[in-house]
Amino acid sequence: MKHENIILFVIVLIILIVPLALYSGLGEEQGYFGGSDDQGADGVSETGYKPWFSSIWEPPSGEIESLLFAVQAAIGAIIIGYFFGYWRGSVKEEE
Template sequence: MKTSTLIILGVICIVLFIAPLVMYSGLGENEGYFGGADDAAGETIEESGFEPWFSSIWEPPSGEIESLLFALQAAIGAIIIGYAFGYWRGKGKEE
């Protein structure tokens, strides 16, 4: 690669690294800075007075267990998708 291309890519990387730090206003999770669409939807549903018609069969004892189960689910899905792509790629090379 040319030296000018490497310099431009380096400047872009630095800007992409520093821009979020500059744009961060110092507000934390308690002030709603990191609140997402799920939080907003949950608050709107609670304000409407909606009553769920069923309850969960089992609720994890802590947030850490819930995060673990979510990560496990994501890992299993990634393994299945990776296997499928690898299988299809292997079949294509075989032919």
Template sequence: MKYENWILLILVIILLVAPLVIYSGLGEDQGYFGGADDQGSDAVSETGYQPWFSSLWEPPSGEIESLLFAVQAAIGAIIIGYAFGYWRGQASNKKDN
């Protein structure tokens, strides 16, 4: 049992360190961590697409945009957590009765 825990710990450390060692010193300029958003916007701009309308409000900075996204995610997580908790409470009430 002791050896199993040590083996699992070593595997976790390898999984955490391996990506850092493999891509050490290679950043976005090499294209390793480029996202699908960049590729999609590049593909759309090559076609000459013109949007039909513009946004009603543009956040003043990227930080504000990230904050709003995080707030949306938190609100969604709260709603989902409440629903699961409610359903679990209802199930335990039925079991007790």
């Protein structure tokens, strides 16, 4: 049992260390951590597309934008959780 724990610990260390070694301090400017959102926006801008409207309000910083996104996700999760709970409760009540 003790050898299994040591082997699992070594595997976890390898899983943690390898990505950090591959990262080597390079950032987004060097092409690391670029997502599909960036690639999609670049692809659309290459076509010469001009937006036909602009946002009514833009958050003052990326942190506030992330906060609003998280709040929106939480509200959606609460609503979905309520309906799943309601559905499960009505099924149990019928039994």
